[in-house]
Each structure stands twice: as structure tokens, then as C-alpha cells.
Amino acid sequence: MSKQEWPLYEVFIRSRSGLAHRHAGSVHAADDQMALDHARDTYTRRKEGVSIWVVRSDRIVASDPAETASFFEPAEDKIYRHPTFYEIPDEVENL
Amino acid sequence: MYTQGLDQQHGAETGRHGEETAAQLDAFQARIDDEEKIEAKDWMPEAYRRTLVRQISQHAHSEIIGMQPEGNWLTRAPTLKRKAILLAKVQDEAGHGLYLYSAAETLGVSRDQMVADLLSGKAKYSSIFNYPTLTWADIGAIGWLVDGAAIMNQIPLCRCSYGPYSRAMIRVCKEESFHQRQGFDIMLTLCRGTEAQKAMAQDALNRFWWPSLMMFGPNDANSKHSAQSMAWKIKRFSNDELRQKFVDITVPQAEFLGLRIPDDKLRFDEESGHYRFSDIDWTEFHEVLAGNGPCNRERMAKRRTAHEDGAWVREAARAYAEKRTSAAAAA
Numbered sequence: 001m002s003k004q005e006w007p008l009y010e011v012f013i014r015s016r017s018g019l020a021h022r023h024a025g026s027v028h029a030a031d032d033q034m035a036l037d038h039a040r041d042t043y044t045r046r047k048e049g050v051s052i053w054v055v056r057s058d059r060i061v062a063s064d065p066a067e068t069a070s071f072f073e074p075a076e077d078k079i080y081r082h083p084t085f086y087e088i089p090d091e092v093e094n095l
Numbered sequence: 096m097y098t099q100g101l102d103q104q105h106g107a108e109t110g111r112h113g114e115e116t117a118a119q120l121d122a123f124q125a126r127i128d129d130e131e132k133i134e135a136k137d138w139m140p141e142a143y144r145r146t147l148v149r150q151i152s153q154h155a156h157s158e159i160i161g162m163q164p165e166g167n168w169l170t171r172a173p174t175l176k177r178k179a180i181l182l183a184k185v186q187d188e189a190g191h192g193l194y195l196y197s198a199a200e201t202l203g204v205s206r207d208q209m210v211a212d213l214l215s216g217k218a219k220y221s222s223i224f225n226y227p228t229l230t231w232a233d234i235g236a237i238g239w240l241v242d243g244a245a246i247m248n249q250i251p252l253c254r255c256s257y258g259p260y261s262r263a264m265i266r267v268c269k270e271e272s273f274h275q276r277q278g279f280d281i282m283l284t285l286c287r288g289t290e291a292q293k294a295m296a297q298d299a300l301n302r303f304w305w306p307s308l309m310m311f312g313p314n315d316a317n318s319k320h321s322a323q324s325m326a327w328k329i330k331r332f333s334n335d336e337l338r339q340k341f342v343d344i345t346v347p348q349a350e351f352l353g354l355r356i357p358d359d360k361l362r363f364d365e366e367s368g369h370y371r372f373s374d375i376d377w378t379e380f381h382e383v384l385a386g387n388g389p390c391n392r393e394r395m396a397k398r399r400t401a402h403e404d405g406a407w408v409r410e411a412a413r414a415y416a417e418k419r420t421s422a423a424a425a426a
Contacts, residue, residue, distance in 0.1 A: 005206055006409065008200065008206075025193075025262075030415070042194070043190075045186070046270070066138065
């Protein structure tokens with residue numbers, strides 16, 4: 001058993017040009033290049049990607065699920081942000 | 096590839112209910128009942144977390160140990176084509192193990208801890224990998240039957256309530272159908288070959304049929320842990336339901352191959368539309384799980400050796416990364 005395990009990296013894959021990178025899973029690696037190599041071997045054996053991002057898991061800053069309600073509360077009462085909020089007369093077209 | 100009804104093997108898990116209020120538990124169950132997915136950092140009962148850690152890590156261990164029976168034939172595959180295919184398949188099994196370890200780690204258990212539990216014998220893996228692969232036909236039987244049984248188990252797991260496990264299983268299932276087909280292709284080729292080749296295929300079926308049925312775990316009546324997993328939607332179908340489905344689809348495939356299922360009581364029941372089959376020898380199942388199968392010791396010894404032999408590589412890579420980091424900092 002090694003004294004300490006290799007750091008964990010989160011893996012994001014762009015499946016083809018035009019699409020955004022999407023979280024695929026994670027890999028352990030000693031350094032950044034190895035993380036890319038492991039991500040390729042683990043998550044793209046069937047040409048699932050044209051681009052890979054890896055980032056150390058401990059560098060990701062995430063919102064807290066326990067605070068979800070209050071964190072996203074500012075968006076709750078702003079229904080006027082949606083086009084359906086506005087009543088447009090039937091006669092008006094292309095709006 | 097392979098999960099098993101191993102969730103019953105360790106006795107009932109009890110959560111630390113002292114710290115979990117009834118309101119929390121009810122709210123959690125309500126989310127599950129609404130088919131909401133649970134994500135890594137969400138609140139969850141301790142028993143749910145531990146059940147998942149155990150099931151996902153056992154599943155991962157099964158993938159890793161599962162490379163050994165097939166790896167046994169890599170250097171002796173009959174053609175270069177078969178060898179390349181088998182190599183890709185065994186590599187997929189390693190990949191499946193890694194997807195699953197990655198999913199289990201989201202629950203707060205470290206990779207090193209899971210590996211340590213496997214190597215110490217604390218964690219289990221699927222009983223099927225403790226059977227030897229004596230002939231090339233066994234590679235066909237494993238793909239056809241063992242991966243077939245695994246698919247039956249794994250498709251419902253794609254809808255498991257725990258998001259990271261569900262996503263890992265979707266990835267696994269996409270790759271699994273290649274595994275089963277390559278196995279059936281080996282069987283088909285043997286069955287269309289000489290008498291000796293067909294006899295080899297029959298022999299492999301004879302040896303792998305019952306262990307494959309055991310992969311679904313104990314009968315429902317003896318599967319006391321299932322009810323909680325069902326309520327949590329970790330599990331969607333009972334062991335016996337999945338086993339029956341497997342028999343129903345596999346028997347006609349054996350008939351197509353011209354092979355005989357090694358069960359004198361096997362018959363089609365017109366009324367129910369299902370095949371009826373003999374009782375399973377559960378003594379064998381429990382013996383294999385207890386560590387007394389034909390290959391348990393060999394599998395564990397090989398895994399431990401591989402892990403120990405790789406230790407210097409892991410340490411050297413880490414030391415090299417540290418050296419470069421400090422050199423970059425100094426520059």
C-alpha cells in the first residue's frame with residue numbers, strides 16, 4: 001500500500017465540437033498529465049470525446065446542497081424575467 | 096459487469112437513528128418516492144450511505160477480480176482477432192471498476208480504504224470469479240452467461256436513486272452488450288465447428304450455468320435486506336425476478352446453439368409463460384462466498400501480489416510529481 005493515495009481529479013469531456021464539456025467522473029493521478037492520460041483511458045475508450053478537462057477535486061468550489069433554498073432564493077420571485085409573464089395582445093405578431 | 100445479491104451478506108445495517116430525526120428520514124423517503132435522484136453532498140441516512148458504499152465497492156471489486164479468469168486466456172486466444180477482442184474486453188472491466196470506485200468515493204470513502212478492504216478479505220466480490228477458466232470455451236460462456244446475468248442485474252441499476260451510481264451504471268451498460276455478444280460469438284463458432292469443439296462449448300455451459308444463476312443472490316424468501324434497498328430504490332427488482340428473466344431469455348439462446356442446459360427439471364410452463372428450473376445448490380454458493388470456492392485463494396493472492404508489485408510505481412510517480420512541483424516553485 002502506498003503511503004498516500006494519488007490526488008483525485010474530476011474529469012470533464014467534450015463529446016464533439018459544438019457541445020460543452022460535461023462531467024464524466026473522476027480519476028486518481030500523481031500529476032496533471034497523468035490525470036489526462038488516465039481520463040482518456042478510463043472515459044474515452046470508444047471515442048466518447050474530442051477534448052478533456054481535468055481539475056483537482058479539492059480545487060472545485062461548490063454550493064452547499066443544504067443551503068439550496070436560500071442560495072437560489074433571489075431567483076424565486078422574479079417571474080418577470082420569463083417572457084410568459086407579459087400579456088401581449090393577439091393582434092401583435094413577431095414578438 | 097458484475098453486481099450480485101451481495102447486499103444481504105453482512106446482516107442488516109442499522110443507521111445512527113439517534114442523530115437522524117424522523118422528519119429528516121421522512122423528507123428523504125419522500126424525495127426517493129418522487130423519483131428524485133440523491134446527489135453526493137445531499138443529506139442521506141447513514142444506513143443508505145453505508146449500504147451504497149458496500150454495494151458499489153463490492154461491485155467495483157468484482158470488476159477488478161473479474162479480469163483474472165479472462166486474463167488467463169489472453170496469451171492463448173486462438174487467433175489474433177480473438178486476442179485483440181479479449182484484451183479490449185478485459186480493459187473494459189478495469190474501466191468499469193474505475194467508474195464504480197469513482198462513484199463510491201463520492202460517498203466519502205477513500206480509494207485506498209476500499210482497496211485495503213478488498214485485499215484484507217473484509218470486502219466481498221461476486222462469487223462467479225472464483226471458478227476457473229479451464230478451456231477457451233469458458234471465455235465464451237463467461238461473456239454469454241456471466242455478462243448476460245450481469246446485464247440483467249445492471250439495467251435496473253441505471254435507475255438507482257443515487258445519482259453517481261446510476262450514471263456509472265449507464266456508462267457500464269453501454270459497453271456491456273459488446274461483452275455479451277463477443278461471448279455468444281465464441282460459443283456460436285465452437286458450436287458450428289467440430290464435434291470436439293461443440294463438446295467443449297457444452298462442457299463450459301455445464302460448469303458455468305449454475306454459478307451464473309447464483310449471481311442473482313439468494314432466493315427472495317432468504318433475502319431479508321432487499322426490502323430496504325427496494326424502498327430506497329437502490330434495487331428495483333427482486334433476486335428471483337431477475338433470475339427468472341435471465342433463464343427465460345437464455346434457454347432459447349442455448350437451443351439455438353444446440354446446447355443442453357444442465358438441468359433435468361427444466362421445462363417451459365405454458366400457463367405462466369416462464370421456464371421452470373431446479374432449486375439451486377445454495378451450499379455451494381455459501382461455500383464459495385465463505386472463501387472455499389475453487390479459486391478464491393488464487394484470485395486474492397494474485398490481486399495482492401499485483402498491488403504490492405505496483406507500490407514502487409505509485410510511490411515513484413508521486414515523488415516525481417512532488418519534485419517537479421517544488422522545482423517549479425523554486426524557479
